[in-house]
Amino acid sequence: xxxxxxxxxxxxxxxxxxxxxxxxxxxxxxxxxxxxxxxxxxxxxxxxxxxxxxxxxxxxxxxxxxxxxxxxxxxxxxxxxxxxxxxxxxxxxxxxxxxxxxxxxxxxxxxxxxxxxxxxxxxxxxxxxxxxxxxxxxxxxxxxxxxxxxxxxxxxxxxxxxxxxxxxxxxxxxxxxxxxxxxxxxxxxxxxxxxxxxxxxxxxxxxxxxxxxxxxxxxxxxxxxxxxxxxx
Amino acid sequence: xxxxxxxxxxxxxxxxxxxxxxxxxxxxxxxxxxxxxxxxxxxxxxxxxxxxxxxxxxxxxxxxxxxxxxxxxxxxxxxxxxxxxxxxxxxxxxxxxxxxxxxxxxxxxxxxxxxxxxxxxxxxxxxxxxxxxxxxxxxxxxxxxxxxxxxxxxxxxxxxxxxxxxxxxxxxxxxxxxxxxxxxxxxxxxxxxxxxxxxxxxxxxxxxxxxxxxxxxxxxxxxxxxxxxxxxxxxxxxx
Numbered sequence: 001x002x003x004x005x006x007x008x009x010x011x012x013x014x015x016x017x018x019x020x021x022x023x024x025x026x027x028x029x030x031x032x033x034x035x036x037x038x039x040x041x042x043x044x045x046x047x048x049x050x051x052x053x054x055x056x057x058x059x060x061x062x063x064x065x066x067x068x069x070x071x072x073x074x075x076x077x078x079x080x081x082x083x084x085x086x087x088x089x090x091x092x093x094x095x096x097x098x099x100x101x102x103x104x105x106x107x108x109x110x111x112x113x114x115x116x117x118x119x120x121x122x123x124x125x126x127x128x129x130x131x132x133x134x135x136x137x138x139x140x141x142x143x144x145x146x147x148x149x150x151x152x153x154x155x156x157x158x159x160x161x162x163x164x165x166x167x168x169x170x171x172x173x174x175x176x177x178x179x180x181x182x183x184x185x186x187x188x189x190x191x192x193x194x195x196x197x198x199x200x201x202x203x204x205x206x207x208x209x210x211x212x213x214x215x216x217x218x219x220x221x222x223x224x225x226x227x228x229x230x231x232x
Numbered sequence: 233x234x235x236x237x238x239x240x241x242x243x244x245x246x247x248x249x250x251x252x253x254x255x256x257x258x259x260x261x262x263x264x265x266x267x268x269x270x271x272x273x274x275x276x277x278x279x280x281x282x283x284x285x286x287x288x289x290x291x292x293x294x295x296x297x298x299x300x301x302x303x304x305x306x307x308x309x310x311x312x313x314x315x316x317x318x319x320x321x322x323x324x325x326x327x328x329x330x331x332x333x334x335x336x337x338x339x340x341x342x343x344x345x346x347x348x349x350x351x352x353x354x355x356x357x358x359x360x361x362x363x364x365x366x367x368x369x370x371x372x373x374x375x376x377x378x379x380x381x382x383x384x385x386x387x388x389x390x391x392x393x394x395x396x397x398x399x400x401x402x403x404x405x406x407x408x409x410x411x412x413x414x415x416x417x418x419x420x421x422x423x424x425x426x427x428x429x430x431x432x433x434x435x436x437x438x439x440x441x442x443x444x445x446x447x448x449x450x451x452x453x454x455x456x457x458x459x460x461x462x463x464x465x466x467x468x469x470x471x
Contacts, residue, residue, distance in 0.1 A: 134376045135374065135376060136379055163363060165361075165363070165372050176375075178374065179372075182401060184404075198404050198408045209372065211371070
């Protein structure tokens with residue numbers, strides 16, 4: 001289980017701001033309501049009819065109609081409590097905005113904490129890692145862990161040659177599949193989220209093709225991370 | 233009123249106890265009685281069924297190869313459910329099938345007299361390579377091609393577990409199944425994994441035995457069973 005840290009950071013941030021605003025509103029009230037009722041009203045106030053769309057592949061909700069506030073109004077108006085609880089209902093609606101906008105920070109935070117063009121964002125440790133042959137036209141090889149560990153921070157992200165790999169437009173001596181091995185059981189950095197990346201190894205051990213969520217990157221090494229031998 | 237409440241409570245407790253007992257009851261040996269065999273023959277509209285043996289696949293699943301009407305080989309699939317062995321499926325002919333009990337447990341199963349011309353049979357797991365572009369991002373999905381020789385025995389039937397590495401590749405692939413989300417540029421998502429089988433004679437040439445052709449199933453309960461279709465060496469990409 002690997003949580004996605006940026007989501008948790010934005011969640012904690014928005015909840016913190018909400019609590020501060022709640023306390024501030026509560027203190028300013030001349031007639032103090034019961035704090036747990038106020039909290040419940042605030043929660044109901046968050047219900048809204050919202051407009052959903054994607055911002056950079058991330059779902060975003062823009063609250064439009066304050067449904068929760070209306071519910072509270074219709075329930076409390078006959079009981080003459082509306083004026084006491086009104087600020088909390090609107091605070092809930094405001095909070096729906098807050099959660100949506102602070103949620104947008106998830107993307108830049110993700111890029112900051114786990115830059116997609118660095119190999120260390122996908123692989124942190126290789127203690128139990130191993131190689132399996134996924135296309136049998138190539139020979140069985142094993143993982144050279146020392147070589148991989150040394151190059152984790154120096155591997156360079158490079159332009160994918162997807163079309164060339166697909167049509168296999170290479171000179172003689174190139175195997176029929178450019179990525180005939182898979183790297184299994186590597187550990188992802190803490191907080192980088194599930195699912196773990198899918199990692200293919202280039203036939204000469206000098207490249208990795210990493211797919212994670214909805215992006216794919218090609219990393220290149222100076223020296224091979226494979227060595228001759230039978231897989232364990 | 234009080235009596236009725238007591239009565240209801242006792243009934244609920246007994247029902248709960250029976251449910252828990254059946255749920256946790258440990259599997260016994262699978263014994264297919266003569267009466268059951270007659271019923272099975274009736275179900276598949278045959279006159280006679282003989283159970284050849286029982287092959288256990290873990291604790292809660294079993295395959296029992298069948299001889300039907302003294303001349304036809306088939307199979308029956310069983311699962312331990314709610315305290316007893318339940319019949320999931322009967323196949324009246326049993327060339328190669330794959331039984332997906334779970335992601336981690338997949339078995340190749342057959343019950344067919346080996347054609348004398350066959351020198352070896354290869355199980356092939358394959359996906360074609362694929363490439364696509366969406367939102368200015370390009371994706372390449374390498375080909376996966378793995379083979380394993382079928383371990384024939386003297387018996388007509390056999391069961392072979394799918395290798396561990398294959399299951400790991402299948403798991404990783406199911407997480408990252410290529411898909412195209414761009415609605416303007418509809419592209420065909422590539423085929424998922426498929427199993428195939430290649431039969432070769434002693435000269436390493438393709439053969440397609442006619443007795444391995446068809447497969448008909450009578451399904452009684454949920455089961456993930458797929459036929460493995462025969463193919464040629466060239467089609468499977470084997471050198």
